[in-house]
Amino acid sequence: MPVIIYATRGATLALQNRLSLEIRTKGRMGMDGAAWPQVRGDLSSTRWGAAAFLNNLEAACTTISRTEWVIRWINIGDAHRLLGDTNIEKGYFDEAAEDWLCALTAFEVARRLAYEDASEIEDVPAKINAVIQKFGAVKQNIERVQIECCDQVEIAAHYLPADGRISSAPAIICISTEEETATTLLGRLLPVVIDRGMSVLVVAHEDVSNSRRGQSDVFLSCCVDYLLTRSDIDAAHIGVYGDGLSATLATDFAASDSRVAAAVCDGGLWNLARMLASVDWLARTADVRDEDMVSARRLQLLRRLRCPVLVVAGGRGIVSASEAMKLLRDGPAAPIDLQLAIPRMITTDAGEVENFVTSDDRIFGWLEHQLVLSSLSNHC
Incomplete structure (x- = not known):
């Protein structure tokens, strides 16, 4: 459930x-x-x-x-x-x-x-x-790596290897928000991923995103290709985490590459919102919407995903809590493990602030459960 x-x-x-x-x-x-x-x-x-x-x-x-x-x-x-x-x-x-x-x-x-x-x-x-x-x-070597992609394009990334408890560990590809660098995201995630038995490859949103549809999937697939060249990676347990707008990149990638074993993403809701906005604009029917049709479209996008999915909703993210609840309602009709995380948001006179500590702990606790525990059981 x-x-x-x-x-x-x-x-x-x-x-x-x-x-x-x-x-x-x-x-x-x-x-x-x-x-x-x-x-x-x-x-x-x-x-x-x-x-x-x-x-x-x-x-x-x-x-x-x-x-x-x-x-x-x-x-x-x-x-x-x-x-x-x-x-x-x-x-x-x-x-x-x-x-x-x-x-x-x-x-x-x-x-x-x-x-x-x-x-x-x-x-x-x-x-x-x-x-x-x-x-x-001093503690764990953090490599600055160059990942080769198509058309002789290279992506610069940070690679943090797992702590060495097992010879081959799961890995997470982490994509920053559109406003942050890969270094900034790595600084935030280091305290939460350390000692979880996972390797982490951190890339920047601006390096992965591209105006041509499908290009980001190619770049992220190159990231998986890179991970598979390393002897310290468990090829069957590679996940993806998209922060902010990168959540939609993580969704598209998880839907296009069967090697993704777990995804923290938007569950297709961003693409659904854009599609509905286009339909409303063309038909001039923004006030009248067939909810059964919307639910069917939502489920169609969700069925593209073939791995366990965690959707982070609410606050400053791209997915509203109300839409995420509808996704959760339709989820049982899709053959995937779907879960929802709603970060704690605190309102001040200057705007909302997310409690990133509890949110990150829950996200990477979920990834650890999906990937590390499964990997360890396979090694037993």
């Missing part, structure tokens, strides 16, 4: 006080003359704190401005980053890697809070890139 996944609530006002304490400066000064914010906790507690803060964001912004929270989360990220550097000097490699993952989580919170005002976070992308490089040099 399809399962609806909701993001959890449960933030408490005490979290604001905890965060305020964590960013108070110590008496000791850094080499640049700036006081170091106080840092506590490991990755799990940092991510818990970030999720709880985002859930309670509306209340948090009543006492402290959103801009001030952006600055504070950047400070928290800087503190974790510097602590990781200190632990490296002491030879504490695992601790340093965890500190850097905490830093990436904090920087992503700052990015989410900043919205469209890039001036608030103009130096954050460089910090994220620096932390990724440090993490890759």
